[in-house]
Amino acid sequence: MNRDTSRRFAYIETCLYWGVGITARQLGETFEIARPNAQASIAAYRELHPNNLRYNGSLKRHEASDTFEAHYISDKPEFYLNYLRGNHLTSRFWKDEDWSELPIHDVDTLFRPHLQTDIIRTVVSAIQTQQALHLYYHAKAQTHYLTVAPNQLVYASRRYHVRAYNYDANKYIDLVLSRILEASFSLEDWVSSDEDKEWNxxxxxxxxxxxxxxxxxxxxxxxxxxxxxxxxxxxxxxxxxxxxxxxxxxxxxxxxxxxxxxx
Structure with a gap:
């Protein structure tokens, strides 16, 4: 099954299970496909999972049957609500298909610390290319220079952190991204998290x-x-x-x- 078909099937199930049903028009508008193609996608889904939906003639839509079983999405409510929240955050980054008409108001986003674009780009690039970094960092005790090998991004306590190996201290540490004042690439050999016992x-x-x-x-x-x-x-x-x-x-x-x- 190709990715486009899988995504359409996941959307169909989302509308069936977490919504009131699905129509060809709705599917077509979401994925910007012609109505005949949308109808064909619903028919293909029905052929694979005939017991999952029934057609409501009075409302002219396909609805979930009493024997519905999810195959392409999760039926756990926390995952669906996380999806709604994630979709809200994604919409701030780029335009993607909106699979729900339910708005979610994420108060948590009101408390995010300032992040400096060039610094975050450098840190993210270093993780992706496995390079060490020279940082000028504002810690609670002091502001100082250090050399690290960044490994993972962590979101906790309403802030983004990076888990990194600290060459000077010879140990793995957590750094708050908003407290990095300067960042540049280092020639030190990058150190992975394989030996980070606390992480593993x-x-x-x-x-x-x-x-x-x-x-x-x-x-x-x-x-x-x-x-x-x-x-x-x-x-x-x-x-x-x-x-x-x-x-x-x-x-x-x-x-x-x-x-x-x-x-």
Whole structure:
């Protein structure tokens, strides 16, 4: 199956399962194809998955059947909502097909730190071409020069970071991208993350609602995550566990105590 067909089938399933149905006109307008081609795509999908849809003659659209099974998309609600959010972010970068008429308002984007274009381009290029960098970096303790081999991009605590090998300290560190003041390529041999034990090691972090919270709030937290044994377990790379701990153990604005405690 070629990519165009696969994307059309994924769109058909998105409209069937997460929407109210699909029409040839809708499919054609989304992918900018002629109506006969859109009708042919729906017919091809029906031929492969005849039990997934039925035709509603009164509304003139194809709808999901009671026996619908997803083959090209996820039926998990968190993935669909993540898709809506991702599509909103993508639309700020380039024009792509909008697969949903549901707008999503991403408040998180209001808190992004400033990123300097030339610096980010240099960092991204260094990761892609496996080159080391000379940086002038503003850390909390001091502003200093350092040489690093960047490996991964990380988004945590509403900021973008880069995980990199620090030649001067002989260890892997996290750097906040908005705090890099200068960046240029270095002639040092690039060092991969193969020896980054913390990046390549996963740990389980266990949390429970703070017993000092009111019972109703503790029950709300348990309900949010559907916790049967009152324990919330997060599996994460050891290198980024500090960001998880910071999020989970932050003080609640109303009660001034953490919502969660490590179990």
């Amino acid at each position: 090691t996963y740990v389980d972090l266990h949390f429970k609602p703070n017993p000092k919270l009111p019972e109703q709030l503790r029950n709300t937290l348990l309900l949010d995550f559907r916790l049967d044994n009152d324990i919330y377990t997060i599996t994460v790379r050891k290198a980024v566990q500090a960001y998880v701990l910071r999020e989970m153990e932050r003080l609640d604005w109303r009660y001034q105590i953490p919502l969660w405690l490590r179990s």
